Amino acid sequence: MHGLETLTRLNREPFVVDDNPLNHLVRDADGNSVPGHPLRDHPRILRLRAVISGMGLNGFFKSHLYDSLYRYADQIVARPAYLYGEGPDNLEALQQVSLGDLWERSLMRYSRLGKG
Amino acid sequence: MNRRQFLQSLAALGYGISLPAGALADAPEAAIEQAWETAVGNPYTFYVDSKGVISFSNDQLWARPRAELLGLFPVTSTGDLFDLADEVGAFKSILAEEHARDRARDPAIAADWRSWLMAAREDTVTGLIRRANAWLEEIAAPADWRLAHLKGYTDRGQALVFFRDEFGFNDLLGIAILADGDPGSAFVGARLQTGLDEANLRAVANRLPIHFALWRC
Secondary structure, eight states: OHHHHHHHHHHTSOSOOTTOGGGSOOOTTTOOOOOBOTTTTSHHHHHHHHHHHTSOOOHHHHHHHHHHHHHTHHHHHHSOOOOTTTSOOHHHHHHHHHHHHHHHHHHHHHTOTTTO | OOHHHHHHHHHHTTOOOSSOHHHHTTOOHHHHHHHHHHHHHSOEEEEEOTTOBEESOOOOOOBOBHHHHHTOOOOOSHHHHHHHHHHOHHHHHHHHHHHHHHHHHOTTSOSSHHHHHHTOOHHHHHHHHHHHHHHHHSBOOHHHHHHHHHHTOSHHHHHHHHHHHTOSOHHHHTEEEEOSOOTTSSOOEEEEOSOHHHHHHHHHHTTOSEEEEETTO
């Protein structure tokens, strides 16, 4: 756990570079700046980003996978490293949780509250 | 209102209604009503930011490259350049600018950028591919976030889709749909205009199993 905390702290080195105007972004609705995720360049997250980049998925699901990657980044870096066949790898876990979230929201959408 | 379908969704979400999701499909109306009462007491929560924009989640937004936000592929060929231009108008403008610059140097080249790109020399295409991939890796700008919202790729965008296409009580709760895609508009999304307390009161008064909470609270 101590090792994880150290790794997390090291990876909290800011992704946002202050002298780069592209990183001083404004959220379109409320004007807040949007920072980079502190675990963005963690080796596990970096590896998953590279894998997702090459996956032949449609834009929506691909975007959603990246969304989940950052949403659950702290849990992904804390997962145990399973041997082959011992448990789901990080990509599999990410896809499962992403599909689960999408499924919940789809149910909400297709519930057609008020228009059934 | 299709209470049965809505209750099924709440059951699947684990919102503790009194009938399992499978049983709801064949349950008698009295049981549906009873389950609805339970759902009303345990509503689904949406999150509303300081400007009133509704989101499906309470999660922090993180800066991301354009390719990640919009789920775009790296570019490796002329065909990919066309695909990217068709997918994102901003990149089409970049190609059009490159074409205009090239044509200013050589008026003999094709007048439209598509024909120019089809006939472009290998070094020109290589340069455009390099530029496209650099553009994809730039951090997403507000215009990209707006596009992602409109496409329903973000939590806010998914809420926009839900309230625009499915929800039948926007007028009652004071929800406005801001999705015209006007580049000059401040933002896009489903916007709660009545305020949290008022909207929640109206939801309760009309027995809707839906609740609004402050985003990032």
